Amino acid sequence: MVKQKVEEEIRSGIIMTVFSTASAVGKTLLSINMAAELARSGYKVCVVDLDLQFGDICNYLHLSPQKTIYDAQKAAENTVGQLDYGEYMTPYEYEDTIFSVLAAPQKMEEAYNISTQAVIEVLAGIRGEYDYVVLDTTATFSDLNLAVMDLSTMITFVGIVDFIPTIKNMKVGYDTMRSIGYEKNKIRFVLNRSNSKTHIELQDVEQLLEERFYHILPNDFLTAIDSIHQGIPLVINDEETALSRGMQELIEKYTNRARQRSSRKNASLSSWVKRLFK
C-alpha cells in the first residue's frame, strides 16, 4: 500500500470509466476509440476490460491475449513490492498508434472469482505507469463498477435515446450516482446513435435528466460494425467518417484541446450536421 501511495505521487494516470445503464449502447466501441485517440495524441494509454465474463475488447481489436487481468491480480497478490504490469498487457498496434490492453479473463471461472479489491489494486498499480487508463464496464451497479467509478477521474455515461425503458434506466442510474455523492462534473453524458429511428426528442431526455449531453455521436451502425470486424478503431482508420470525427472531438474536449473552438455543448452535433448537408 505504501508503495502505491508513493507511486501515485510520482505519476497518477487519469482514469476514464465508460459506463451505461443499458447494454449494447456502444461502451466497448467508445472505450477502444478513446484509447486509440488518446494514444494517437501522444499519451501513454491502457484500456482495461472490466466486463470480466463477456468482455469484447480483444474481440473488437482482434487480439489474442496471453495474459489477462486474472493473471495480473494473481501476481499482484503474490508479489511484495513493485509489480511490472507491462508483462500482463497485450499491446495493440496499428500504424503509428500503440496502446496497451489489459484483457478480460480467458475462463469464466476466473472471471467469477476475481474480487473487487484485487481489481482496485491492479488499477492503483497501473495508473502509475500510464497517462490515461480507460475502463470498459458492464451496465450494472455492481460492487466492481461502483468501486472503479469511485476512483475514476471522469465517468463517460453512454446513453441511447432509443425507447422509454432505456431512458428510464438512464435517469434512475444518474439519480443513483448523484445520490451516492458523485459530482455532476465527474459524470459526462455521451449520446450515441443520435439520429437512430426513434420518436423521442433529445430535449425531452435532457429535461428528464436535468442535464445536457456533453457530447453527441452520430448514428453510423454499419461503420461501427465494420470497424469491429476489421479490428481497427475508427479514429485511427484511414477513412474519416462522421462517427470517427465525433469520437475525436470527444477526446479533444476531454483533453481541453477544443476549448477555444467552442463552449457550446452541442457543438459537435451542429458541426457534423453542417458538414453532411454542405
Add this chain to the structure above:
Amino acid sequence: MPEYRVLLIESNRIMMERLSSVVRNTKNFQLVSRAMDAREALGQGGVFVPNLILLDIDAQESMQLVREFVRAFPQAGILALSSQWNAQAASTVVKAGAKGYLIKPFTSDELIAAINTFGNSGMGMISEVMTFFSPKGKSGKTTLIANLGMALAQKSGQNVAIIDADLQFGDMAVFFNLDPQSTIVEATRDIKFLSPISLNSYFMPIADHVRVLCGTKRPEFAEDVSPKAFAEMISMARSLFRYILVDVPSAFNPISVAAAEASEQVYLVSMISGGYEDKHMRRALDIFKAWPDYETKVKTIFTRVEPCDIQKQQQLETLIEYPVCSILPNEYLLVSEAANNGRMAVDIKPGSPLARSIDLLAAKICGRPHKVG
C-alpha cells in the same frame, strides 16, 4: 357463487373456534360439520355432504390422511391447513390429492382467495419455471418474456407468472405500464411470513391468467433481494402458477444462477447485432455444460434474426455447436412503440411475424410432457 359446505378438522380447540367463526361469517360458506380428530371425521363427516374440507395437517401424518380423505370424499375439494408455509409439506399434500394449502388462522378474504385461486385447476404441483438468461446484455428477452407469458396463458388457460428479477434495471413495469405497490423486494423480504395466497397479492394482474411481479423501483434496492429468499419465493410461486417466467440480470451472478438452478428450463437468449453474440453464447453454454442434464434443460434463442428462416437457424446452430430452440424476427419499431406506450399486453398483434414466432414457442412449451422432479 356456489355454496360451500365446509367440513373443518382442527385439533386445537381454540383454533377450531376461531376458524369456525371465520367460516360461519364468510358469505356463501356454511360450516356443516367439524371434528378435532381426523379419524372421526373420516367415519362420520360424510353424513353432512361437505364439498370443501379444511384439513389440519399439523397434528397428523398428512400424506396418508389426505389420501384417505380424497378416497372418502371424492366430490369434495381439500385444502390443507397449517400454521406455517412449508414447501415440502405443500408438495406432499398436493401430490396426495389436496387442492391447496392455507395458512391458519385465516380471514374470510383469505378463505375466498384460496377457493378462487385453487378452485378450478387446483394448486397443482405441476408447475414449470423458466429462466431467461442473457450472456451479455441486450437480448430482447424482456419483450420475449412479456409476449410469451401471454401466449402461454391463452394457449393453456392456466395461470402464468412473470417475475422481473433483472434487479437493477428491470423493465417489466414499464412494458405493462404498472405502478406496483409491491415488488420483488417486498415479496422476498416478506417470504418467511407468506403463504401462496398472500404471495399472490404481490403479483400485479396484467391480463387473464397473467400476473407480474415487478422489479425494484431503484437499483440500490437490488441488494435487499437475497438469492436464498428469491429461490424460496420461486418455490412458493409454483403452487400458484402453471408457468413461471423469470427475467434475470445478464451474465452469471448470484441471482441469475439461483434462478437457473430453480428452473426446469433455462433459455439462453441473445440478440443478433453484428458483434460476437455467438462467441458469448458458446461461452455461457460451456458453463451450463457442467449440469448432467444440460441438453434437456438448457435451450437457446436468438432474437432479431434476419432473415428469420430455417437456413439462418441452422447456420447459428453450426456457429454455437448447439441446437437453437427458437429464432425471433426483428420487429424493432413494433416492440419499441408497444414498450413506449406501456401497452405490451395489447399492442403486439397476433398476426405479426414476432407474435407468430413466439406463439410457436408457446405451443412447444405447452405441448411438452411435464417431467416430475
